[in-house]
Amino acid sequence: MEREDAQMSLTDKSLYDYIVKNSAKITEKWFTLMNGKDGSIYSKKSSSSVKGLLENQHASTIKTAMSAFLEDQQAFSDNLSNWAKDVAQSRVDLGTPAHEVLQALSITRKTIWDEIELCILMYRIPTETVLKWSSIFHCAFDQLNNQFGSMYHEFTQDRFFAQQKLIQELSIPVxxxxxxxxxxxxxxxxxxxxxxxxxxxxxxxxxxxxxxxxxxxxxxxxxxxxxxxxxxxxxxxxxxxxxxxxxxxxxxxxxxxxxxxxxxxxxxxxxxxxxxxxxxxxxxxxxxxxx
The missing domain is CATH 3.30.750.24 (STAS domain)
Incomplete structure (x- = not known):
């Protein structure tokens, strides 16, 4: 990112690089805002292994959402698919309710946009660019929510049918x-x-x-x-x-x-x-x- 006179010339790719570079700071802020109930993976009492998982996945969430600003939209689509499968599968495996995940994603959306707003204020980004960024970002996050919900439902159904099959096998022992x-x-x-x-x-x-x-x-x-x-x-x-x-x-x-x-x-x-x-x-x- 380079300043030109009093204003900054900031491309979509530059914004992507800026946010990804500051992803650790965004994740740290996200952890301070999360305060799930005891027993939730989002609780401040979660184990170090769970915190490590959340840290890695949160970095992936940031990168996935921001890849919507890249010219290669296929990259965003692939990132979105891989991210949704990874997060949904882990949340089903951990027994995390969908509403808790969606709440955590809502906080993620806010922490990323807060950092974007700092960038906007710091470099006095033109209004038309701000509006474009807002549209791209929030549209991308809506897709994250939708894709997660779809994959979570699919994995939950798979687990349910597997459990039903096991119950049926145990109830019909030969x-x-x-x-x-x-x-x-x-x-x-x-x-x-x-x-x-x-x-x-x-x-x-x-x-x-x-x-x-x-x-x-x-x-x-x-x-x-x-x-x-x-x-x-x-x-x-x-x-x-x-x-x-x-x-x-x-x-x-x-x-x-x-x-x-x-x-x-x-x-x-x-x-x-x-x-x-x-x-x-x-x-x-x-x-x-x-x-």
Missing amino acids: IPIINHIGVFPLIGNIDSIRAKLILEQVPERCLLEKISYLLIDLSGIAVIDTIILHELLKLIKVLHFIGIKPILSGIRPEVAETIEQPGISLGEVETYATLKQAFSKWGIERNDYSL
């Missing part, structure tokens, strides 16, 4: 035991969604684990009505079709009465009162499995 024998303990309530997952996933897992005989234990289900039994019959039918023999255990007397109703038949499926009894009949000893 456990290999010995000699191609597996156990499928049904636990908890079964609604239409879980019934569909059972029908889709249990046969697939049996094939994956090379299970030929599947012990389906019903003792963990509090209530077994005709709807559940009909879904169970569908599973038994599918297992038969793919060459897997289903065996039922944990059938209580009231369940046996339900099975006797018209339209419900287990056919030739072996049934046992308890899983222990089924193991005994199939010659499985306690040291052969771990449930």
Whole structure:
């Protein structure tokens, strides 16, 4: 930046260089303004590792926003995309609510613009240039907010679906035991969604684990009505079709009465009162499995 007479000739690129050069000072001011609640990454009690992360990312935020002043707009677009992915992923990983991040970005916007205003006053920048800079800067920051929000939502959804998948897998456990024998303990309530997952996933897992005989234990289900039994019959039918023999255990007397109703038949499926009894009949000893 060079002064010409009493006024400074300042290009967009010169402003970029000026702000990036002073990014450490801007970040330091940003830290003094941040005062998140205890437990927030923006708390003054945050660990040194978190502070180091925030320091690096804040410098990246400044550089990304100011790259909108460069002639190469593709550079700004690339910086924006990389910045949003990095910040959004880290905030999702750290469990930081989106509103806290947006508040921090609002303070970042202010601290950068404060430094731009100092430059404007120091070098007596013409009004038309000030207006142009204001438009470029605030438009760029709006894009930062929008891009962050989009990526944060995407990463949050990915994490949610991954957690849902894990929960589903844990709620539908097919456990290999010995000699191609597996156990499928049904636990908890079964609604239409879980019934569909059972029908889709249990046969697939049996094939994956090379299970030929599947012990389906019903003792963990509090209530077994005709709807559940009909879904169970569908599973038994599918297992038969793919060459897997289903065996039922944990059938209580009231369940046996339900099975006797018209339209419900287990056919030739072996049934046992308890899983222990089924193991005994199939010659499985306690040291052969771990449930």
